[in-house]
Amino acid sequence: MKRVVVVGMGFGGVRAARELAGQGVEVVLVDRNNYHLFQPLLYQVATAGLEQESIAYPIRAMVRGLPRTRFILAEVTAIDLNGKTIETSSGPISYDYLVVGAGSVTNYFGNQELARHAFDLKRLADGEQLRNHVLTSFERAVAETDPEARKALMTFVIVGGGPTGVEFAGALIELVHFVLSKDYPELNAREARIMLVEAADRLLMAFPEKLSTYAVNKLRTMGVEVLFNRKVTSASATAVELDGVTTIATRTLFWSAGVCAAPLAALLGVEQGPGGRIPVQPDLSLKDHPEVFVIGDMAFLKQDGAALPMVAPVAMQMGIHVAKTILAREWGRPVQPFRYHDKGSMATIGRSAAVATTHGLNLRGYPAWLAWLLLHLYYLIGFRNRILVLLNWGWYYWFHERQVRLITDHEG
Template identity: 70%
Template sequence: MQKKRIVIVGMGFGGVHAAQALAGKGHDILLVDRNNYHLFQPLLYQVATAGLEQESIAYSVRAMARSWPDVRFHLTEVTGIDFSRKEIQVTSGLLPYDYLIIGAGSATNFFGLTAVEQHAFDLKELEDAEVLRNHILSAFERAVIEPDPARKRALMTFVVVGGGPTGVEFAGALIELVNFVLAKDYPELGIHTARVVLVEATDRLLAAMPQELGMYTLQKLRSMSVEVLLNAQVVDVDAEKVSLHDGAVIPAHTLVWSAGVKAAPLAARLEVPRAAGGRIIVEPDLTLADHPDVFVIGDIAWLQQDGKALPMIAQVAMQMGVYAAKAILAKEQGSVLPPFRYHDKGSMATIGRNAAVANVFGLQLRGYPAWLAWLLLHLYYLIGFRNRIVVLLNWVWYYWFHERQVRLITRRKPMKQD
């Protein structure tokens, strides 16, 4: 067997699973990412709500690669790909490949709303979570010294857009932060006037889940005093208010946007067929139509199954990563895999303390059992044993003491030039 050079772009869930499946199989593997860590995105909202330190949900790529034979890593950004010359262009030069796996992920989709893009916070990258946490805590500090009651309340009003898992989880975690933790931190503020408003464009929450679980989530969030607005859309925003489609105006200094994702910017830089959200259209074996040596996986890939595009979630990316790796190994042995097929293992979302919804193994769980399942599954998928212990420690602390200890406002200093 000839040794091939396989480049994997992006160390998200797809890229990591591809690398794991390819390592030690006799090929040279080069991992490329603009961060030196794998980020566990599903817990970003807990960093943003002071529940976890950012370091506990990120894991060094080199720490993983240590146990993978013939795997190297380049910290660099991909600026383009020449499919005919089989080269990727990175900031530091050109990298040739025999096989390429593209798993560059996704970015927040602001759907062309430039005011929203300018003012809204989102939760895609590690620093987004820290920036949002700093902003939330700073808003309360500013409220302390704000003499005008209306502005004071606007500083303590948080509008979250999008009733999918991220929006639901963030809104639930934020209202708990306010009611359990910040209420004790800011006795001088009438903290019961703080508002968390969840805005959803359709008539239900968690559209990907069975109807009953969406209903449970709605009731639970409302019982926790999250104001849920269904069939509502944000049309404009500035530093002090959020405007809705029906003319209603919410005085608020914070807008968190979790209403949509699109393909990562890399997709637009390539000459490839693209579908909705700029995602790259792939063949049933995840390759590009004219380039059987190029696989596209995860959020950035667009593939229909049973008449519907596969969702942009971690599970799809992981299965695609493993498939792409196996497909390459099969090709090298002269065989061909059957087309990729996604196996939906279900989904879950946590709402708050002892409350979650899960649709797994054909079961619909809600409340405590779903919450426990959520905790265990997220700990299991988190990479790094030490990270698991730190996360578990924070969760136990919060559960027992109602304390989230990472409520720091860290300052931003630019890196030194050299």
Template identity: 45%
Template sequence: MSEHSSKAKQIVILGGGFAGLWAAKEFGKKDGYQVTVIDRNNYHLFQPLLYQVASAGLEPEQISYPLRGTFRKMLNVDFRMAEVTGLDLKRKVLLSDVGPIHYDGLIIALGSVTSYFGVPGAEEFAFSLKSAEEAIDIRNHILSCFEYAQHEPDPAIREQLLTFAIVGGGPTGVEYAGALAELVHTSLRRDFRGLDKSDVKIMLIEGEDGPLKGFPEKLRSYAKKRLEHLDVHGNYKQHVVQVEADKITLKSGDVISTRTVLWTAGIRGNNVAEKMGMPLGHANRIITTPELNLADNPEVFVAGDLALPMDGDTPVIGPTVAPNAIQQGALAAKNLMNLFDGTKLEPFSYFDKGSLATIGRSSAVVHLGKFKITGFFAWVTWLIVHLLYLIGFRNRIIVFINWSFEYLFFERGVRLIMPKAKDTIPHGKADEYEPSGAEGAALNERSTKEK
């Protein structure tokens, strides 16, 4: 009897996202491995629909699923909620806030965080959309802006509150711009009768000549026209050079007066990577072999947004989307098993299943091989794909019901401003911001009257 069959290998998977989840599923099919999935949250978050939480379309629990529930039928897979603090590669010990955790094989799939590219003020004042908490913060902020603007006598302040700047014209930025426009034109238009449609400005800021870089030109052109139809103002070939509490400055010198900046322009590897003493490459991602493991520590694999597979000087990476993370997670698990079995490891090669993005109601773009689909049928395709990838049968049913209700009645059902410890209104994320001049005098006078 081999050592592999007589004694279970201890496998640790860091991260319960797409890469970590699919890696665990591969090990769940095999004997001889005891797997522990570690994450700081006890749930898997379906990030492709996170923008709908931020635009009052869904609740976060409708796109989340308990990790323990996912592993319930995988008898060799366990879950542990912990925060990673470091890694001892020589001793094969993971350092965490619950103590040291030993492993025989490790898969790091901790995902990514927002990259602000060093733009002054961006991290402090702009909103990111990478977690359920951030999505709720954005929803609270957007709805609160309308509540404040409804009774704001100062036109300048009113304009700031009703101007929304979205930085980044990729799928997330485009989908959120479309969802926000639909929210404004339907539910909020009826809720806030004192506000005119023309008072609201939604601006999409993108460095390229249009949205959805990387998509075929036909689909990009359609998306651009569709955004214009939704009254989304495209600021293309523009870069943000500074973000402040009440305005942003573009490279052209133009200044946009706003208290809402949503940053979707880029990502970088999870900050935990810096604590692990690993080789880091572009965008703080961990450099690996084409087989997704470390050259000096072959029992350590990296998958998902955090991985930077290199074939010599050439990156072997796919787009930072769920299918890429799923494929890398599954391959990392298979290659780790191959390593223990002494068989050849397979290099990663991304299989492109297509790209898609929705742009408001009944509209989307889909690129599947030679097929380039736009409009209603693309939108139906987008709905089906996202429902299939969503974890949990109950979640699929609830999301489908929500989408059906919204489609039939032009109504967003989650227009709630939830209590939170930190108020983001009326000055964005800067609680310490103190207005000056006429604006400060107006606010102080109003505060005195209210008391």
């Protein structure tokens, strides 16, 4: 029986595994974590809205229901394409087919200073770490007697006007105005500044312009300062600099202005494309290695002249496609080139406010928010997790309360 090894249990890897299981191949899943992370909700962990356990699902719980499938918790250390073997921290694993989808990491474009001082949201621990930092900043602000230092503690600079930046900015200002303002009567919550810095001249580039306009107006109404055509050029522990001229005193820089392929991509030993991504053939396989596939954020493929975006729906469709391709080859059936079907984009801004665009239909406000909510619940893995998330959302919606405001680790 042929063995398919899937590296990376993100959106793509999970779909590939489900599609392959029980279809006459042996499936081996490899990840360095023992859970699948629902990354799109990580910003809600960072803003005390969700506990981290509700957006992670144990891979072994999933594997139980998949025939001829096993999971290996391991870090991949080398890939031998000619020997058809991967080396891992748990020993070597040989394969007949290899599917690599290890996702992306934050791209600081080589700026070590930014990398050192900025927070980001990619791994599960990032959410809790950022939440601890935000809450600790308010605790320190209470104890701070110097007004300038207090203001810096309550200033949050968010870089990048994509969905992550917009969602985090909206969730953070709601946390401050609805929740922390009541927790810290000693502080004036209106003193808190949340700045969203975007290098281009609009937010949410992937959306139609009128939805971008709605988003910026909504954020500004909520109190977020949105800055266009500005770049954060350097950072220290106590300040960031805009365009090398304006200095903003802050203790919190959040970076969502770029991603690149995870370092694992380099192990494939092939020439990497833009952002370190791996150029793939139309069927998502490697040139000269039709038995090796790359999916998700790691794969670089152009469609209709533009590179496919690094988003979850692309990864999911790629995972399913690769599984079907492998099975088609095994069964001697013809394989199809991959084609991404863009079902649209959505981003939430705040309570009852979101934007969504799908098949030429543009939604905003409450309908978009409801659609966002239902779709995220649908894609979340695990029934218990859905209930937990729904419970937390309901609590916030009706009581304006986010209860996960715990400082679970102390900053030095």
